Amino acid sequence: MEPTPDARKRPRRLRCDAEQNRDRIIDAARKAFRREGLSASTASIARAAGVGIATLFRRFPTRTDLLAAVFEDAMEGSRAAAVAAAGRESAWDGFREYVEAVCGLQADNRGFAEALTMHFGSAKELERKRQEGFAAFTGLIERAKAEGRLREDFTPEDLPILLMANAGVLAAAGDAAGEASRRLVGQMLRAFAADPVEPLPPAPAPKRLLRGMVRQRRAGAASG
Template identity: 55%
Template structure:
C-alpha cells in the first residue's frame, strides 16, 4: 500500500485541500467586497459572501488585519514595483510625476486599496513592512526630483500621505457618478508640487457638473445618520 492509499493520510490531505479552498474563497470574497465597498465591510459579510461560517473564517484569519494583510499582499507588491520603476527613470522629475499618477490610479481601481494606502495597520506586519520599504524609496525619489529643480523645496513625504488621503476621499465620494474626478485632483496637486514653469502632465478635464452633482447628492445621503 502506498502512502497515498493510507486512509489516515488520505483524510489529512483532503482536509488540507478543503482548508486551502476555504482560504481562497474567503480571500476572493474579501477582495470583491473591499474593492467595491471599501474596508468598512464586516468580517460577517465576508463570511457570507464566501459561503463559509464565521468559525471557518476565524480559523483562517483570526483578525481583520490578518485578512487585509493577505488580501492586499499582491497590491503592495505592485506598490513597491511602482517606486522601483520611478527610481529607475533616467528623468527623476518624470519618475516622480508618473509615480504619483500610478499609485493614485491603483487607489481608483480598488476602493479597499485606496483606504489601505491612506491608513496604517500596525498589526499587519507584512503589509506595513512593504509600505516602509516603499516609503524609503519615495524619500530617495523626492531628493532626486528636487535635484532637477522642478519639485518645490518645501515638498515633504507627508504631502504624499495627504494626497493619498484626499484621493481616497474623492474616490469614495464620487463613486460611479463621476469616476474620473480623481484624475483632476492629481493633476492639480502636481501643479501645486511643481515650481513655476516646471513641466507637468496635461491637466485632465474637470468632471461634468451634472455627474458631480449626482455624486454630491449620493454622498450626502450616505453621510446621513
C-alpha cells in the same frame, strides 16, 4: 488495508473547500475594506463570505494576516512602481508617475490608502515591500527637490492626504470616478510642482459627473 477511492478523494476535497473558503473571505474582506475602510468587522466579513467566524480565524488567525492577504498584490504594485520611478533619469517624472500609479491602485482597492501608512510588524514580507516602496519614494522626493521641480515644503505625509482626497472622489463620482480621479491627481501634481508646466487631464463632462454621483448615492442608499 488499502484506502478506498472515496477515502483518497476526501483530503483533496477538503483542501479544495479550504481554498474556496479562503478566496471567499479575501474577496469579502476586500469589498468590506473598500466600502467601510479597515475598521470593517471580521464578523461582517465572515457573514458576507458565507463562512463562520471560526473558519475565518482558522484561515487568518490575526487581523494583520487578513490585511496582508487582501493587500499583498496592491503593496507589491506600489513597491514596484516606486522602484521603477526611482530609476527614472528625471526625478520629477518618476515622482509624477509614482503618484499617478498609487492613485490608480487605490481606484481598484480603496482601503489601500490606509494600508500604505500602516506598520505590518507580523506580516514581514508585506512590511518589507511597504518599507522598500517608501524608501524609494522618499529618495525621489529629495532628488526632485534638488532638480528644482518639486516644492521644498512637500513631505512624504502629503501623499496620504492626497490619497484621502482621492478616496472621496472615487466614492462619490460613480461612473465618472476614473476621470474625476485623474483630474484631481493632475491638480495636486500642479500644486506640488515648484513651477507647474504639465497640462491637466480633461475634466469629466458635467452631465456625466452628475449622473455618476446620483447613481452612487442611490446605490449607497439601497445598500444601507
